[in-house]
Amino acid sequence: MLNKIWPLFIIISFIYSIYSGNISNVNNAIFSSAEETVNLCITLLGTLCLWNGIMNIAIKTSLIQKLTKFLKPFISILFPDLKNDKDISEQVSMNVIANMLGLGNASTPIGLKAITSMQEKNKDKTTLNNSMAMFILINTASLQIIPTTVISIRSSLGSSNPSKIILAVWVATVCAFLTAVILGKLLSKKF
Amino acid sequence: MNIINYISNIAVPFSILLIIIYGVIEKNKVFDTFLEGAKDGLKIVYNIFPTLLGLFLAINVLRESGVIDFIINFINPFLKLMKIPAEILPLALLRPISGSASMAVATDIMTKYGVDSFIGLISSTIMGSTETTLYTIALYTSAIKVKRIRFVLFAALMADLVGMISSVVFWQIMS
Numbered sequence: 001m002l003n004k005i006w007p008l009f010i011i012i013s014f015i016y017s018i019y020s021g022n023i024s025n026v027n028n029a030i031f032s033s034a035e036e037t038v039n040l041c042i043t044l045l046g047t048l049c050l051w052n053g054i055m056n057i058a059i060k061t062s063l064i065q066k067l068t069k070f071l072k073p074f075i076s077i078l079f080p081d082l083k084n085d086k087d088i089s090e091q092v093s094m095n096v097i098a099n100m101l102g103l104g105n106a107s108t109p110i111g112l113k114a115i116t117s118m119q120e121k122n123k124d125k126t127t128l129n130n131s132m133a134m135f136i137l138i139n140t141a142s143l144q145i146i147p148t149t150v151i152s153i154r155s156s157l158g159s160s161n162p163s164k165i166i167l168a169v170w171v172a173t174v175c176a177f178l179t180a181v182i183l184g185k186l187l188s189k190k191f
Numbered sequence: 192m193n194i195i196n197y198i199s200n201i202a203v204p205f206s207i208l209l210i211i212i213y214g215v216i217e218k219n220k221v222f223d224t225f226l227e228g229a230k231d232g233l234k235i236v237y238n239i240f241p242t243l244l245g246l247f248l249a250i251n252v253l254r255e256s257g258v259i260d261f262i263i264n265f266i267n268p269f270l271k272l273m274k275i276p277a278e279i280l281p282l283a284l285l286r287p288i289s290g291s292a293s294m295a296v297a298t299d300i301m302t303k304y305g306v307d308s309f310i311g312l313i314s315s316t317i318m319g320s321t322e323t324t325l326y327t328i329a330l331y332t333s334a335i336k337v338k339r340i341r342f343v344l345f346a347a348l349m350a351d352l353v354g355m356i357s358s359v360v361f362w363q364i365m366s
Contacts, residue, residue: 172355
């Protein structure tokens with residue numbers, strides 16, 4: 001996928017920049033993107049390692065089993081193929097819980113672990129199976145209870161009521177989540 | 192408002208506290224377990240760095256070349272038909288691609304049109320209710336080196352679209 005999209009983006013951009021006269025901006029963008037990646041990875045490195053360590057403790061306790069039990073009915077509807085895989089469905093529900101709490105830095109390491117375990121059981125290593133596809137889909141839909149980042153941006157910009165958007169966010173996020181799940185279920189039968 | 196602030200401030204420390212207390216009660220070697228997990232974090236960053244570098248390059252040249260502006264001008268007439276404010280279009284297009292870029296654009300829009308204005312509220316709602324879809328897909332698929340992602344990109348982008356339309360409709364009804 002990225003083998004096609006990535007060169008397409010770059011080729012289109014370079015050609016268009018010659019036509020639009022933005023070639024010097026593009027030149028700067030090439031070098032700034034390398035710098036931006038390093039900056040992001042350095043900030044990611046600290047929080048990722050920290051959460052990985054903390055979550056490693058959580059995995060070794062019975063805490064996750066308790067939260068998993070609570071999510072179990074939902075997970076088995078979304079991931080029928082994971083019925084007999086206790087470890088993976090545990091990691092999946094942990095990832096979902098972390099996402100819902102807005103712990104983005106916590107959900108990613110767990111999510112990567114979950115999809116790596118799913119890949120080990122995957123028959124065709126070059127293609128996503130249904131569970132993996134559904135897992136990525138619910139991660140892109142971001143079910144979040146409290147949109148902390150936006151609320152903090154809004155309050156920094158001097159909003160009279162920064163949390164005014166919470167209800168709207170719930171409505172929009174549930175609509176998006178349902179779309180992802182329904183489309184995922186329907187399309188996995190045909191594609 | 193204060194309660195929500197309090198909840199978002201307490202969420203992270205509370206989770207860490209809960210996990211460590213559980214570990215201690217169940218007689219885990221908590222520090223050794225922590226170190227073991229943290230080491231795995233290094234591997235994850237090592238694995239995703241090349242992917243991120245490639246994606247940042249593509250997104251930045253796409254934005255700086257003017258291609259994104261070109262697309263915005265092209266789609267604008269259709270948006271007017273659906274009464275969707277064109278001001279939010281850069282956000283809608285960048286949101287699935289880049290978290291940092293869309294955050295910059297959203298902040299810019301809220302500053303320009305007012306954080307509590309119709310457009311400001313829509314932008315906030317879009318930021319809060321959608322995820323950096325392309326980044327998320329790239330992150331997970333590149334970690335396991337999968338080539339065929341089937342319907343995932345299409346379904347995820349449709350979900351984003353529905354989330355954005357819901358954001359607009361919600362504030363159209365409310366105002």
